[in-house]
Amino acid sequence: MSGAKSKIVVTGAAGFIGMHLCEHLVAQGFDVVGIDNLKPAYGGPWSRLRKERLESSLGLQIIQMDLADTSRLSELIELFTGSTVVHLAAWPGVKSSHENPVDCVRANILAFANVAEAVAQAKAERFLFASSSSVYGDLGVKEAVREEQATGTNVKSLYASTKWMNEQLGKSQSESNGIPTIAMRFFSVVGEFGRPDMACWKFYKSTDEGLPVTLHGANGGARNFTYVKDAVAIVQKLIEAPLVGFEAVNVTCGEPIETITMLNEIEKNLGRSSERTVIKTPDYDIEKSWADLTKVEALTGHTSQTPIATVVERFSRWYTLNAKDN
Numbered sequence: 001m002s003g004a005k006s007k008i009v010v011t012g013a014a015g016f017i018g019m020h021l022c023e024h025l026v027a028q029g030f031d032v033v034g035i036d037n038l039k040p041a042y043g044g045p046w047s048r049l050r051k052e053r054l055e056s057s058l059g060l061q062i063i064q065m066d067l068a069d070t071s072r073l074s075e076l077i078e079l080f081t082g083s084t085v086v087h088l089a090a091w092p093g094v095k096s097s098h099e100n101p102v103d104c105v106r107a108n109i110l111a112f113a114n115v116a117e118a119v120a121q122a123k124a125e126r127f128l129f130a131s132s133s134s135v136y137g138d139l140g141v142k143e144a145v146r147e148e149q150a151t152g153t154n155v156k157s158l159y160a161s162t163k164w165m166n167e168q169l170g171k172s173q174s175e176s177n178g179i180p181t182i183a184m185r186f187f188s189v190v191g192e193f194g195r196p197d198m199a200c201w202k203f204y205k206s207t208d209e210g211l212p213v214t215l216h217g218a219n220g221g222a223r224n225f226t227y228v229k230d231a232v233a234i235v236q237k238l239i240e241a242p243l244v245g246f247e248a249v250n251v252t253c254g255e256p257i258e259t260i261t262m263l264n265e266i267e268k269n270l271g272r273s274s275e276r277t278v279i280k281t282p283d284y285d286i287e288k289s290w291a292d293l294t295k296v297e298a299l300t301g302h303t304s305q306t307p308i309a310t311v312v313e314r315f316s317r318w319y320t321l322n323a324k325d326n
Protein backbone atom coordinates (compact mmCIF):
# COMPACT_ATOMS: atom_id res chain seq x y z
CA MET A 1 0.00 0.00 0.00
CA SER A 2 1.47 3.40 -0.91
CA GLY A 3 0.87 5.74 2.05
CA ALA A 4 1.63 9.07 0.42
CA LYS A 5 -1.80 10.10 -0.88
CA SER A 6 -4.13 7.51 0.70
CA LYS A 7 -7.41 8.80 2.05
CA ILE A 8 -7.83 8.16 5.78
CA VAL A 9 -11.08 8.67 7.66
CA VAL A 10 -10.43 9.23 11.38
CA THR A 11 -13.40 8.91 13.76
CA GLY A 12 -13.08 10.57 17.16
CA ALA A 13 -10.96 13.17 15.36
CA ALA A 14 -11.66 15.85 17.98
CA GLY A 15 -10.60 13.46 20.75
CA PHE A 16 -7.19 13.34 22.40
CA ILE A 17 -5.54 10.67 20.25
CA GLY A 18 -7.67 11.60 17.21
CA MET A 19 -6.45 15.20 17.09
CA HIS A 20 -2.80 14.16 17.31
CA LEU A 21 -3.34 11.45 14.70
CA CYS A 22 -4.94 13.89 12.25
CA GLU A 23 -2.02 16.31 12.69
CA HIS A 24 0.51 13.54 12.20
CA LEU A 25 -1.18 12.06 9.13
CA VAL A 26 -1.62 15.44 7.42
CA ALA A 27 2.08 16.18 8.07
CA GLN A 28 2.92 12.84 6.42
CA GLY A 29 0.96 13.77 3.27
CA PHE A 30 -2.23 11.77 3.82
CA ASP A 31 -5.61 13.06 2.75
CA VAL A 32 -7.51 13.11 6.08
CA VAL A 33 -11.23 13.33 6.82
CA GLY A 34 -12.28 13.66 10.48
CA ILE A 35 -15.60 12.70 12.11
CA ASP A 36 -16.70 13.41 15.70
CA ASN A 37 -19.93 14.14 17.57
CA LEU A 38 -18.02 16.60 19.79
CA LYS A 39 -19.44 15.02 22.94
CA PRO A 40 -16.54 13.41 24.79
CA ALA A 41 -17.29 11.46 27.95
CA TYR A 42 -15.46 14.00 30.11
CA GLY A 43 -17.30 17.11 28.81
CA GLY A 44 -15.59 20.52 28.96
CA PRO A 45 -14.34 22.66 26.09
CA TRP A 46 -11.75 20.13 24.93
CA SER A 47 -13.30 18.76 21.75
CA ARG A 48 -14.17 22.30 20.63
CA LEU A 49 -10.59 23.47 21.30
CA ARG A 50 -9.08 20.48 19.48
CA LYS A 51 -11.46 20.98 16.56
CA GLU A 52 -10.56 24.69 16.35
CA ARG A 53 -6.88 23.77 16.38
CA LEU A 54 -7.32 21.29 13.51
CA GLU A 55 -9.33 23.85 11.55
CA SER A 56 -6.96 26.77 12.13
CA SER A 57 -3.61 25.00 11.76
CA LEU A 58 -4.50 22.43 9.08
CA GLY A 59 -7.70 23.74 7.51
CA LEU A 60 -9.20 20.36 8.40
CA GLN A 61 -12.99 20.40 8.80
CA ILE A 62 -14.47 17.87 11.21
CA ILE A 63 -17.75 16.33 10.07
CA GLN A 64 -20.07 16.44 13.08
CA MET A 65 -21.89 13.12 13.22
CA ASP A 66 -23.13 10.70 15.87
CA LEU A 67 -21.76 7.34 14.70
CA ALA A 68 -24.45 5.51 16.66
CA ASP A 69 -27.09 7.12 14.44
CA THR A 70 -27.88 4.22 12.11
CA SER A 71 -29.87 6.49 9.77
CA ARG A 72 -26.54 7.95 8.60
CA LEU A 73 -25.14 4.62 7.42
CA SER A 74 -25.26 5.51 3.71
CA GLU A 75 -23.34 8.76 4.39
CA LEU A 76 -20.66 6.73 6.20
CA ILE A 77 -20.46 4.20 3.37
CA GLU A 78 -19.84 7.03 0.92
CA LEU A 79 -17.12 8.51 3.15
CA PHE A 80 -15.42 5.13 3.69
CA THR A 81 -15.35 4.09 0.02
CA GLY A 82 -11.73 4.01 -1.18
CA SER A 83 -10.48 4.89 2.33
CA THR A 84 -8.63 3.41 5.23
CA VAL A 85 -10.82 3.85 8.31
CA VAL A 86 -9.25 4.53 11.73
CA HIS A 87 -12.04 4.27 14.28
CA LEU A 88 -11.13 5.95 17.58
CA ALA A 89 -14.52 7.33 18.63
CA ALA A 90 -15.66 5.77 21.90
CA TRP A 91 -16.74 6.29 25.47
CA PRO A 92 -13.32 5.78 27.03
CA GLY A 93 -12.51 5.28 30.67
CA VAL A 94 -12.89 2.26 32.89
CA LYS A 95 -14.52 4.08 35.83
CA SER A 96 -16.92 6.15 33.73
CA SER A 97 -18.14 3.02 31.91
CA HIS A 98 -19.70 1.92 35.22
CA GLU A 99 -21.03 5.39 36.00
CA ASN A 100 -22.62 5.75 32.53
CA PRO A 101 -23.23 2.24 31.19
CA VAL A 102 -25.85 3.25 28.61
CA ASP A 103 -23.62 5.96 27.11
CA CYS A 104 -20.72 3.53 27.07
CA VAL A 105 -22.65 0.77 25.30
CA ARG A 106 -24.15 3.23 22.81
CA ALA A 107 -20.73 4.61 21.80
CA ASN A 108 -18.68 1.45 22.10
CA ILE A 109 -21.11 -1.17 20.79
CA LEU A 110 -23.83 0.49 18.70
CA ALA A 111 -21.53 3.06 17.04
CA PHE A 112 -18.85 0.40 16.55
CA ALA A 113 -21.33 -1.97 14.84
CA ASN A 114 -22.55 0.87 12.60
CA VAL A 115 -18.98 1.80 11.62
CA ALA A 116 -18.02 -1.85 11.03
CA GLU A 117 -21.09 -2.31 8.84
CA ALA A 118 -20.19 0.78 6.80
CA VAL A 119 -16.59 -0.46 6.47
CA ALA A 120 -17.88 -3.77 5.09
CA GLN A 121 -20.41 -2.24 2.69
CA ALA A 122 -17.91 0.36 1.44
CA LYS A 123 -15.27 -2.36 1.01
CA ALA A 124 -12.84 0.01 2.75
CA GLU A 125 -9.13 -0.48 2.06
CA ARG A 126 -8.33 -1.26 5.68
CA PHE A 127 -9.98 -0.98 9.10
CA LEU A 128 -8.06 -0.04 12.23
CA PHE A 129 -9.91 0.48 15.49
CA ALA A 130 -9.05 1.39 19.07
CA SER A 131 -9.06 -1.47 21.49
CA SER A 132 -7.36 -1.27 24.88
CA SER A 133 -4.79 -2.84 27.20
CA SER A 134 -7.76 -3.37 29.54
CA VAL A 135 -8.71 -6.51 27.55
CA TYR A 136 -5.81 -8.23 29.38
CA GLY A 137 -7.18 -7.51 32.88
CA ASP A 138 -4.40 -8.30 35.34
CA LEU A 139 -2.45 -10.58 32.99
CA GLY A 140 0.27 -7.91 32.71
CA VAL A 141 1.00 -7.88 36.44
CA LYS A 142 3.44 -10.79 36.29
CA GLU A 143 4.75 -10.72 32.72
CA ALA A 144 4.79 -8.77 29.49
CA VAL A 145 1.60 -9.82 27.69
CA ARG A 146 1.54 -11.08 24.13
CA GLU A 147 -1.49 -10.37 21.97
CA GLU A 148 -2.70 -13.98 21.85
CA GLN A 149 -2.89 -14.18 25.67
CA ALA A 150 -6.13 -12.16 25.76
CA THR A 151 -9.10 -14.52 25.93
CA GLY A 152 -11.88 -12.22 27.10
CA THR A 153 -12.13 -13.97 30.47
CA ASN A 154 -9.86 -11.49 32.28
CA VAL A 155 -11.79 -8.27 31.64
CA LYS A 156 -12.62 -6.32 34.80
CA SER A 157 -14.90 -3.53 33.58
CA LEU A 158 -17.76 -2.79 31.23
CA TYR A 159 -15.34 -0.70 29.18
CA ALA A 160 -12.94 -3.62 28.75
CA SER A 161 -15.85 -5.92 27.81
CA THR A 162 -16.96 -3.53 25.06
CA LYS A 163 -13.43 -3.41 23.65
CA TRP A 164 -13.21 -7.20 23.70
CA MET A 165 -16.58 -7.42 21.93
CA ASN A 166 -15.29 -4.96 19.29
CA GLU A 167 -12.37 -7.28 18.67
CA GLN A 168 -14.67 -10.28 18.21
CA LEU A 169 -16.86 -8.41 15.73
CA GLY A 170 -13.84 -6.94 13.91
CA LYS A 171 -12.26 -10.39 13.61
CA SER A 172 -15.36 -12.19 12.34
CA GLN A 173 -16.16 -9.42 9.85
CA SER A 174 -12.61 -9.42 8.53
CA GLU A 175 -12.76 -13.19 8.10
CA SER A 176 -15.95 -12.87 6.05
CA ASN A 177 -15.20 -9.70 4.04
CA GLY A 178 -11.42 -10.03 3.68
CA ILE A 179 -10.74 -6.42 4.73
CA PRO A 180 -7.41 -6.17 6.60
CA THR A 181 -8.37 -5.21 10.15
CA ILE A 182 -6.29 -4.22 13.18
CA ALA A 183 -7.44 -4.00 16.79
CA MET A 184 -5.05 -1.43 18.27
CA ARG A 185 -4.61 -2.12 21.98
CA PHE A 186 -3.56 1.30 23.29
CA PHE A 187 -1.75 1.50 26.62
CA SER A 188 -2.30 4.62 28.85
CA VAL A 189 -1.64 7.37 26.33
CA VAL A 190 -0.27 10.63 27.80
CA GLY A 191 0.49 14.08 26.41
CA GLU A 192 -0.67 17.55 25.47
CA PHE A 193 -4.45 17.96 24.93
CA GLY A 194 -4.91 14.78 27.01
CA ARG A 195 -8.01 13.70 28.86
CA PRO A 196 -8.97 15.34 32.18
CA ASP A 197 -10.18 11.98 33.55
CA MET A 198 -6.73 10.38 33.21
CA ALA A 199 -3.99 10.13 35.85
CA CYS A 200 -1.50 12.63 34.42
CA TRP A 201 -4.08 15.43 34.22
CA LYS A 202 -5.72 14.63 37.57
CA PHE A 203 -2.37 14.47 39.39
CA TYR A 204 -1.15 17.66 37.75
CA LYS A 205 -4.31 19.62 38.55
CA SER A 206 -4.48 18.40 42.17
CA THR A 207 -0.80 19.11 42.83
CA ASP A 208 -1.09 22.54 41.22
CA GLU A 209 -4.13 23.38 43.34
CA GLY A 210 -2.67 21.98 46.58
CA LEU A 211 -5.23 19.15 46.75
CA PRO A 212 -4.43 15.55 47.76
CA VAL A 213 -3.54 13.00 45.09
CA THR A 214 -5.12 9.54 45.29
CA LEU A 215 -2.94 6.59 44.28
CA HIS A 216 -4.47 3.17 43.56
CA GLY A 217 -2.29 0.64 45.36
CA ALA A 218 1.36 0.93 46.40
CA ASN A 219 3.16 3.47 44.21
CA GLY A 220 -0.06 3.77 42.19
CA GLY A 221 0.72 0.60 40.26
CA ALA A 222 2.59 0.70 36.94
CA ARG A 223 1.65 1.32 33.33
CA ASN A 224 3.17 1.15 29.89
CA PHE A 225 2.63 4.94 29.63
CA THR A 226 2.77 5.88 25.95
CA TYR A 227 3.50 9.40 24.73
CA VAL A 228 0.74 10.37 22.31
CA LYS A 229 3.23 11.23 19.56
CA ASP A 230 4.78 7.75 19.87
CA ALA A 231 1.27 6.25 19.72
CA VAL A 232 0.25 8.09 16.53
CA ALA A 233 3.59 7.31 14.86
CA ILE A 234 2.84 3.62 15.52
CA VAL A 235 -0.70 3.99 14.15
CA GLN A 236 0.67 5.48 10.93
CA LYS A 237 3.05 2.54 10.52
CA LEU A 238 0.15 0.15 11.10
CA ILE A 239 -1.83 1.92 8.37
CA GLU A 240 1.03 1.10 6.00
CA ALA A 241 2.18 -2.30 7.35
CA PRO A 242 1.91 -5.30 5.01
CA LEU A 243 -1.08 -7.15 6.40
CA VAL A 244 -3.86 -9.53 5.51
CA GLY A 245 -6.75 -10.65 7.72
CA PHE A 246 -7.16 -9.67 11.36
CA GLU A 247 -4.46 -8.76 13.89
CA ALA A 248 -4.60 -7.44 17.45
CA VAL A 249 -1.53 -5.32 18.22
CA ASN A 250 -0.18 -3.77 21.43
CA VAL A 251 0.20 -0.07 20.57
CA THR A 252 2.93 1.09 22.92
CA CYS A 253 6.69 1.18 23.37
CA GLY A 254 9.27 0.86 26.12
CA GLU A 255 8.91 -0.45 29.65
CA PRO A 256 6.18 -0.04 32.29
CA ILE A 257 6.72 2.91 34.63
CA GLU A 258 5.47 3.19 38.21
CA THR A 259 2.68 5.76 38.38
CA ILE A 260 4.47 7.42 41.28
CA THR A 261 7.41 8.16 38.95
CA MET A 262 5.08 10.22 36.79
CA LEU A 263 3.80 11.99 39.92
CA ASN A 264 7.38 12.75 40.98
CA GLU A 265 8.02 14.34 37.58
CA ILE A 266 4.84 16.40 37.90
CA GLU A 267 5.98 17.68 41.29
CA LYS A 268 9.38 18.58 39.84
CA ASN A 269 7.74 20.61 37.08
CA LEU A 270 5.42 22.40 39.47
CA GLY A 271 8.10 22.89 42.12
CA ARG A 272 5.78 21.64 44.87
CA SER A 273 4.90 18.32 46.45
CA SER A 274 1.49 16.77 46.87
CA GLU A 275 -0.24 15.10 49.78
CA ARG A 276 -0.59 11.45 48.74
CA THR A 277 -3.43 9.15 49.75
CA VAL A 278 -3.06 5.46 48.91
CA ILE A 279 -6.23 3.40 48.50
CA LYS A 280 -6.76 -0.24 47.53
CA THR A 281 -6.87 -0.72 43.76
CA PRO A 282 -10.59 -0.67 42.86
CA ASP A 283 -12.04 -3.94 41.51
CA TYR A 284 -12.54 -2.47 38.03
CA ASP A 285 -8.93 -1.28 37.78
CA ILE A 286 -5.68 -3.15 37.15
CA GLU A 287 -2.41 -2.97 39.08
CA LYS A 288 -0.06 -2.99 36.17
CA SER A 289 -0.06 -3.00 32.38
CA TRP A 290 2.96 -4.50 30.68
CA ALA A 291 3.07 -5.14 26.95
CA ASP A 292 5.15 -7.57 24.98
CA LEU A 293 6.49 -5.49 22.08
CA THR A 294 7.55 -8.23 19.67
CA LYS A 295 4.62 -7.84 17.28
CA VAL A 296 4.35 -4.05 17.26
CA GLU A 297 8.09 -3.68 16.71
CA ALA A 298 8.07 -6.24 13.88
CA LEU A 299 5.13 -4.57 12.13
CA THR A 300 6.18 -0.94 12.61
CA GLY A 301 9.90 -0.80 13.40
CA HIS A 302 9.03 1.69 16.18
CA THR A 303 11.42 0.91 19.02
CA SER A 304 12.05 4.25 20.74
CA GLN A 305 10.14 5.58 23.75
CA THR A 306 9.88 9.26 24.66
CA PRO A 307 11.09 9.46 28.30
CA ILE A 308 8.41 10.17 30.92
CA ALA A 309 10.34 13.27 32.09
CA THR A 310 10.03 14.76 28.59
CA VAL A 311 6.36 13.80 28.34
CA VAL A 312 5.51 15.45 31.67
CA GLU A 313 7.54 18.55 30.82
CA ARG A 314 5.62 18.97 27.54
CA PHE A 315 2.31 18.29 29.26
CA SER A 316 3.19 20.83 31.95
CA ARG A 317 4.00 23.54 29.40
CA TRP A 318 0.78 22.87 27.51
CA TYR A 319 -1.37 22.71 30.67
CA THR A 320 -0.04 26.00 32.02
CA LEU A 321 -0.84 27.82 28.78
CA ASN A 322 -4.10 26.12 27.81
CA ALA A 323 -5.83 24.18 30.54
CA LYS A 324 -5.19 25.88 33.88
CA ASP A 325 -8.09 28.31 33.58
CA ASN A 326 -10.51 26.09 31.68
Ligand SMILES: NC(=O)c1ccc[n+]([C@@H]2O[C@H](COP(=O)([O-])OP(=O)(O)OC[C@H]3O[C@@H](n4cnc5c(N)ncnc54)[C@H](O)[C@@H]3O)[C@@H](O)[C@H]2O)c1
Nearest residue numbers: 012014015016017037039040067089090092130186188189
Ligand atom coordinates in the same frame (compact mmCIF):
# COMPACT_ATOMS: atom_id res chain seq x y z
N1 LIG B 1 -6.20 7.53 25.87
C1 LIG B 1 -5.85 6.31 26.25
O1 LIG B 1 -4.96 6.13 27.08
C2 LIG B 1 -6.52 5.10 25.65
C3 LIG B 1 -6.11 3.83 26.10
C4 LIG B 1 -6.72 2.70 25.56
C5 LIG B 1 -7.67 2.83 24.56
N2 LIG B 1 -8.06 4.09 24.15
C6 LIG B 1 -9.07 4.19 23.11
O2 LIG B 1 -8.60 5.08 22.10
C7 LIG B 1 -9.69 5.82 21.54
C8 LIG B 1 -9.42 7.30 21.64
O3 LIG B 1 -9.29 7.63 23.01
P1 LIG B 1 -9.07 9.12 23.51
O4 LIG B 1 -8.27 9.05 24.73
O5 LIG B 1 -8.62 9.98 22.38
O6 LIG B 1 -10.58 9.50 23.92
P2 LIG B 1 -11.41 10.85 23.67
O7 LIG B 1 -12.64 10.71 24.49
O8 LIG B 1 -10.57 12.04 23.88
O9 LIG B 1 -11.81 10.74 22.13
C9 LIG B 1 -12.94 10.03 21.68
C10 LIG B 1 -13.72 10.94 20.75
O10 LIG B 1 -14.82 10.19 20.22
C11 LIG B 1 -15.93 11.04 20.11
N3 LIG B 1 -17.14 10.22 20.12
C12 LIG B 1 -17.60 9.45 21.15
N4 LIG B 1 -18.75 8.84 20.80
C13 LIG B 1 -19.02 9.20 19.52
C14 LIG B 1 -20.07 8.92 18.61
N5 LIG B 1 -21.11 8.14 18.95
N6 LIG B 1 -20.03 9.47 17.38
C15 LIG B 1 -19.00 10.29 17.03
N7 LIG B 1 -17.98 10.61 17.85
C16 LIG B 1 -18.00 10.09 19.09
C17 LIG B 1 -15.83 11.98 21.31
O11 LIG B 1 -16.50 13.20 21.10
C18 LIG B 1 -14.32 12.16 21.43
O12 LIG B 1 -13.90 13.35 20.75
C19 LIG B 1 -10.93 5.35 22.30
O13 LIG B 1 -11.56 4.33 21.56
C20 LIG B 1 -10.38 4.79 23.59
O14 LIG B 1 -11.23 3.82 24.15
C21 LIG B 1 -7.49 5.21 24.67
